[in-house]
Amino acid sequence: MATGGSPESIGEALNSDTIRQLRAQEADISRRLSDLEQRYGDKHPERIKAESERRNVETQIQAELSRILSNVQNEVEVSQTRLNTLTASLGASKAS
Numbered sequence: 103m104a105t106g107g108s109p110e111s112i113g114e115a116l117n118s119d120t121i122r123q124l125r126a127q128e129a130d131i132s133r134r135l136s137d138l139e140q141r142y143g144d145k146h147p148e149r150i151k152a153e154s155e156r157r158n159v160e161t162q163i164q165a166e167l168s169r170i171l172s173n174v175q176n177e178v179e180v181s182q183t184r185l186n187t188l189t190a191s192l193g194a195s196k197a198s
Contacts, residue, residue, distance in 0.1 A: 118170060124163045131156045 131152055138149040 118166065120166050121163065121170075124159055124166065128156065128159045128163070131159060 135149065135152045135156060138146060138152055142149060
C-alpha cells in the first residue's frame with residue numbers, strides 16, 4: 103500500500119472466499135448490465151437497478167479488503183513487538 107500497491111495484492115485477500123464470492127457477483131452483474139444496455143439503453147429502470155447493485159458490490163469488496171488489510175497490519179504490529187522483545191532479551195542475555 104505504501105508503495106502504491108493495492109490491498110488486493112495481499113495473499114490473504116486473494117485467498118478470501120468472501121472476495122471470490124463478491125467478484126463472482128460483480129462479474130454476473132456486469133454481464134447483466136451489458137445485456138440490459140444493449141436491449142434497453144442507459145435509462146431503463148432495470149439497468150439503473152443493476153448499476154446500483156454493482157456499486158453496492160464494489161463497496162462491499164472495498165470494505166472486505168480494508169478489513170483484511172487492517173488484520174494484516176495488526177499481525178505485523180504484533181510480530182514487530184515480539185521481535186523487539188526477543189531482540190531485547192538476546193541483548194540482555196549477551197550482556198550477562
